[in-house]
Each structure stands twice: as structure tokens, then as C-alpha cells.
Amino acid sequence: MRHFLLLSILCIQQALAKQQPNIILLLSDDQHWDATSVPMHPDFPSSSKKHQTPNLEKLALQGMRFSAAYSPAPVCAPTRVSILTGKSPAALHWCKASPVVKSSENTKYLASPSAKNIKDPTFASQLQKAGYKTAHFGKWHIGGGGPEAHGFDVSDGDIGNEQSSKFKDPNPVDIVGMTNRAKSFINSTVESPFYLQMSYLALHSPENASQKNKDKFAKLLPNDKERSVQRIALTADLDSGVGTLIDFLKEKQLLENTYIIYMADNGANSRTSNLRGGKGSLYEGGIRIPFIIVGPNIPANSWSHTPISGIDFFPTFCKLAGAGSLPDKLEGSDITPLFNKQLIKRSAPLLFHFPHYQKSPPQSALIAGNYKILYDYESQHTSLYNIHLDPAESNDLSTKNPEFAHQLKQQLFSQLTNINAAIPQPNPNFDPSKPTPNFDPRKPRHSK
Template sequence: MKIKLPIFIVFTLLILLNFSCKSDKNKSSITTNEKVKPNILFILADDFGYKDTSVMGSEYYETPNIDKIANQGMNFTNGYANCQVCSPSRASILTGKNTARHGITDWIGAAVGEKWRNKKRYNKLLPADYNHQLNLSYTTLPEALKTQGYKTFFTGKWHLGGEGSSPEDHGFDINKGGWESGSPKGGYFSPWINPTLPNTKKGENLSMRLADETINFMKQNKDTTFFAFLSFYAVHGPIQTTQEKWQKYQQKAQELGVAEQGFKMGHFLPIKQQQDNPIYAGLVETMDDAIGKVMNSLKEMGLDDNTIVVFTSDNGGVSSGDSFSTSNLPLRGGKGYQFEGGIREPYFIKVPGLANGQINTTPVTGSDFYPTLLELVGADLLPEEHQDGVSLVPILKGETIAKRPLIWHYPHYGNQGGEPSSIIREGKWKLIHYYEDGHKELYDLENDIEEANNIAENNPDTVKYLDEKLFNYLNEVGARFPVKDDEYNAELEKKYLESVIKNQWPNLEKQRLKFLSDDFKPNDTWWDSKTTVD
């Protein structure tokens, strides 16, 4: 027997059922929106200079994919690494602490104390000791993100310790290629030497491999929330590229015009003044190609609208020492130096819906990434951890942050020619304290980005104010300092510098022209890769 309900009851039930369905749908949507946090893709280049991108003014290098990150996000034109060499800066990104506080003040493996004499540089000071691995007691950025439900991934250069201080020991669930070495052992074409990144096919390009590892991780975790840290070995020496890219940039250098002289003498070593190295340019473009591949993959997976992308470098471009690869002009110096060329970097943050295509001149550093990313994903800040970093979210929202000093501490001699020094920047003023003789240099960076005019003598009050603030901080955090070398011999140092001018400088000029010659042939350990980017 069929049961017949009055018509008004039927209509009432239909209305209630429709409302219930809408309510459940809205509830599901709200719950989803509350649950979803943005993914994070952090891209860190090695030894990549302030002017090594097209967007920052290079007419020689071509970096359309890196440029796109800058143009779609916020470009911090006063963005800094926390040190002029790699390991200290990398530690600061992961901890939110300045180098003097976390104690890694030189690249891990650098000689200290009396061992520095073995370098036969005959300097006045013995470099200070430093911590040789990242402190396990710190809560690192990936560890903080794991508490928010993030799956964490690292690929590429680590250089923050070996066994017992690997990426896995500091919060990364997966590690592909990170170990104690700071350079690409074996070069940029497989077979390379890396215990955590097995060789799979001969001639494979290292930068593209790291991109592929990142893409594989993102695909496997696209339905979760992830933090992917893509840490290129590029563009660290030994610099290598394919024959096709070398030829492209060899011709481009000729078209732009090859300068008669490519270097000028610095305090200890010649410093490159031209962007005209076709091998380095090819290495840069390949890294950019790899970044483009990762960014395209994000878009194909539909994740680009919910992924924060950061791009920066760990120190300035190598204008001296190492491979003498690039010029950072108009910035003075490069990697290892206390000048702007050693510490000012490309510094781009792309956040969907925020600060698209904007430029900001606020001075910021690598230690600011930690609190910035925490706030962007809705996590509580950890001020007891990121003690020297501040969140840049107000800036990304069009507001400002409080004025503060930025501090660097490098009580070492750089392989590239830098000097033991400490730096403080506040507003437009930059003060450099030199440990060899205690003298100080003061620069007005708003009007003298080249650091050509030391105005310390004319501004004694500013010098005193900044110097006191600098050393109050260094003493507070227990910074270590270089000491006088009792065996210093001024005559031996003079002979060393004369040899650099007489022999090394001319040889560098010859090498520069050789790289640009039509009959250039590289070392047998590379150039055998004809692989094109797919």
C-alpha cells in the first residue's frame, strides 16, 4: 500500500533537504579553505650575483624564468645574504639567526688559526674558529613547518655538516643530493660524485636533475602541503656548460664588444670588471632553464595559485678567486668581500595575491625568510628561534616594518680577497670595521652604491653610534674574533702581492680571451653532453 503525504508536507521536506545540502556544501568548502595552507618552493642559487639576472640589469646573461618570479612577486632591491660566503648564509636562512649568533662564520672546511699559514697568503691575522656544523638544538625552518603538517624536501647543495648534520637531521623528510661538499664534485655532467644523488645516465646535467627531483617530489605530494627546498650547486665552480650554450654566449660577447681589459687589482686579488664569460653565462642559463621546468610543472599540476616561491642566493657573484666568473658592477667586489657585491643578492618573494610586480627598497636579509614564511602559512612565530629575522609580511601587504640595523660578521680572510671585518647597516649608512688595523669605512648607500667614497672622517658621530651598536651586538652573542699572527712578515706579504700582480693578473686576462676564442676547447671531463632541455 502506498502512503500519500499532504502536499504541504512534501514541499516542506524538499525545502529542508535543499537547505541541508547547501549547508553541507558550504561547511565542506569552509573546512577545506581553513585546512589548505600554501605550498612553499624555496629556490637557492649558489654564488649567484646581484646583477646576474636580466631583471636586475644584466645585458649578457639571459634569465627569463628567474625574471618572471621577480616580476610576479616582490623584488627586494636591498636584499642581502647574511654572509659573503655560503655556509653561514645557508645556516641563517634555516635558523633566522645572524652568523655571529649561530657561530658558522665561514664556509665549512675553511682553514682557521695557524692552519691559515698553509695558504701562504702571509696575512697579519689568524682567522677565528667557527662552528663546523649546524647546531642540532635549533628548531629549523623545515622543522617548524613540519609541525604545521608540511612534507619537507631538500635537493642540492647542503654544506652545513656531514654525517649527523645532514638535511634529514634538521627537518627534511627527503634529501636528494645534500651532503658535506660545497661544490659539485665531478662537475655538472654525470658521472658526478655525490653519495646522495646516484648517477642514472651519462651526460645528465646536474641542475636539470635537481629540477626533476623537485618535480617528482611535488607530483607525489600534490595532494598534501609541501615545503620544497631546491638548492642549486650552480653557479659554483668549476663552471661548465654545453658546447651549444658556450657558442651562443661567445657570439653574444663579441656582439656586445669585448673590452681590452677585464680585471682590476683589489687589495689581495684581481677583481673581474666585465660580464663576458660564455661558460658562466651558459651555466646561468641552464639553471634558469631548470627553474622554468619546475615552475611550468607547478602550473601544470594546478599548484601555482597556492604556492609561495622564493628565489635568492647565498652570497655575491664570484668576481675574484674561485673561477673569477662574473662582475657585480656597479656593486663593488663580490663573493668573499665586505662590499655590497659580496652580500647584496637577488631577493624575490612571490606570494599569490600579494605584491605582484612590486619593487621594495627596504633592507632585508636571509634570516627574515624564516618568520616571513611562518606568518604567510598562518603559523605562530617563534621569536626565540628566528632571533635576528623579522617577518616581511607587512611589506608584502604594502605596509612597512620598523627600522633596524643589519649586521654581518666575517672574522676571516676570504679565498676571494675579502678581509676580516664586521659590518652594520642602518638606513642609508653602512659601516665596515676592519680587524687588521681597526680602521673603519662609512658609506652612504643611497648616494654611493659603488662604495667609492669613504666618508667616515667627515661623520664621526655616525661612526661612533654605529660602531657601538655593532660591537654591543657582537659581544652580546659571543662572537669570535681573529687574532694577531706573531709570525707575520710584511716582506713576504709584499712579495706575494707583487707575484699576483705580475703573474696571476696577466694570466687571468689571457684565460678570459681564451674562453672567447673560436678554437676554445674545454677540459676532457665535460663538454660531452649534447643534451637539450626538454
């Protein structure tokens, strides 16, 4: 009788595991919204004729593309910790990846150093409690003892960008190695649902792209700079890695019960994007990213134009997994209603806060529906854009609709106050008679 009960319990556990979907997050590094061959918007130029990403094209045709998907930050580490915790970098007080500028560098404003510690629970821990096996391969870059201290059963440890230079052809920036480790992990989860995060090192160290693709694109793009050709070649290598992993899932008959998300951690430092700005800026080029999701009940070749962010993964993954109650003060929202063309519930508009100098002077932004307000702390200028009609942010509407711009600006600072965000402060050592650093090579900065 006891043997029968144990067998029954095992069968029930296996049945429940099969009902819980597998979830895979494919996270590229420093990739512009329009740096693949997949259009990310049906009406706006949002793909590249120079890039060849056939596996991403297939993925997009099988699922839903989000034309207005955002990284939580315009740089990598804040995005990664924000994705895991469901809170904005502003709330976490972790908005910068590299060191902040010092008062001696003669910038008009100064920002507090980022906290750079993980105090909040992660969705990986939540999924573990729901019976999931969890793995994180590739770039971690947020310390805290590494992935296995924050809900992951298996990982590559606390590694960062430095790893990318170590892996060359035939394993460009460890794309092949990561894929092989992912296969082994999936094979070990026969009786459990799994969460797998592939935090690719690509597109760092593009010089380590496969020789085959470097030669191929050098011939196809003879007038392009070598670095640009290398990035395009490495993008093709990344696409091949994605295709290999998907083929493996198909072989294992796991695709029907697996959600696959492809996205970037932020925009890139590119002069060829159709979007304004880039990495280190809250203009669309810094935070609007490629985003594709496929999985159970997601209509093929479909679109969503509702703005979403990486902070939405925590509640979304927990909803998909049936992972129970959520921690307090999450800023993300469950986006699963969008899969069925329904509305999602947000307690507040999407907030972006980058109180640092990098690609641009310190900025904060808020996306509410079709509109985006962007505040520049140095100039104290407030810009207003209809990013649904004008993703390139070419038409500032703040002077045409000053009341609406003022309303959104008030809402922006109200949200920053509510989460106790660190606001950049005037630099007491700033000397307007001296030159200021040139943070944007396309916009020379002169002495005031």
C-alpha cells in the same frame, strides 16, 4: 557515525592544508646581484646585457623585487645554516666555509675556526610540525647528518660542491635532475602543503653548462674569456630549470597558492659587477644579492627598498604557514608586512661578521636604514656609506660625518658583544718585515 566523523576530520584537514601556502626557495650559488638580465634596482645599473634569463624576468614582473636583499654571509655554508636557523653567522660562530688561515701564513690577525655544527632548530622542523611536507634538493654543504636530520622529509643527502662536476649535458650540474625530483615530490604532496628548497649547484662547474648554450654565448660574446662565457651559459641553463619548474606548478594549478623566492647564497668572484668587492668580502659585491618573491597578495612588478636578509626566512615562513611560536633569540624578522608596503619590526640592525681573510681582510658591518658601517680589523678603519644612494660604495662618508660613523661603530660592536661573536685576534707570529698573503688579486699586498 564514526565513518562520518573521520570523513569530516579529513575534509577539515584538507581545507586547512589548502589555506596554508606552499613555499619554494630557489637558491643559486655564487651569483652576483647584477649577473642576470633582471634589473635588481630601478635607478642603479643592476642587470647584465650579456646574460639571458627570461624566466627570471617573467618571475620579477609577477612579483616583488628587493633592491637591498642580503645573504647572511659572503660565503656559502654560513649563509645556508643561517637561513635555516634564523640566526646570524656571528651568533652561530660559523662564519667561514673553507679552512681559516694559520698563524704561519703571516696574517696580522687570526680568527677562530668555525663551529660547523647545527645545534639550533630549523624552520623546516617548524613547518613539519605545522603539517608541511618538506624537501631539500641539491647542495647541503653544512653536515650535521644531512637535511633529513634537520626537518626535511626528502633530500639528496649531505652533498656539496663536489657534486657539480659529476653532471654534464644534458643534465648540466644536475639542474634537470633536481627539477625532476622536485616534480615527483610535489606530486606526492596532494593532501599537504609543502616547502621545497632547490639549493642549486649552479654556478659551480660552469664548464659543464649545456653545449647548446656554450655554443650560443661563444658566438654572442666572441671577445669574452671562455670561463666567463661558460658561467653565462650555465646561468641560462639555471634559468631554464626555474622556468620548467614554474611551468609544472602552473600545470598543476598550484601557482596561486605558492610563494616562490629566488635568491643567491652570496656574491661571486667577478671583475664585471657594478658593486664593490665579491665573494669573501662584506662590501656590497659579497653580500647584496638578487632577490625576487612572488605569491599570494604580492603586487605584480613591485619593489621594496627595505634591507632584508636570509635570516628573515625563519619568522617569515612560519608566519606564512601559521606555524606557531618561534624559538628564542632569533635575529631575523618577519618581512610579510613589506608585501603591503608596511614597516617591519627589527630588534636590531642587520649585522654581518666575517672575521677571516678571503677576498678582503677581516671585516664586520652593520646596515641601519640607508646606511652601512664597515669596520676593517687590519687597518682599523671605519667606513660609512649611504648604500641607498650609493650601492657601489664609492663615497666614504666617515670623515664628513664622524659622529654618526662613531655611533654606528659603537652599535656594531655592541651587537657583536651581545651575541658573543668571535672577534679576530692579533697573530703572535706576525712578522711585519715579511710579505703578507695576497687574498685579493685586484689589490696587491706588499711587505709592511
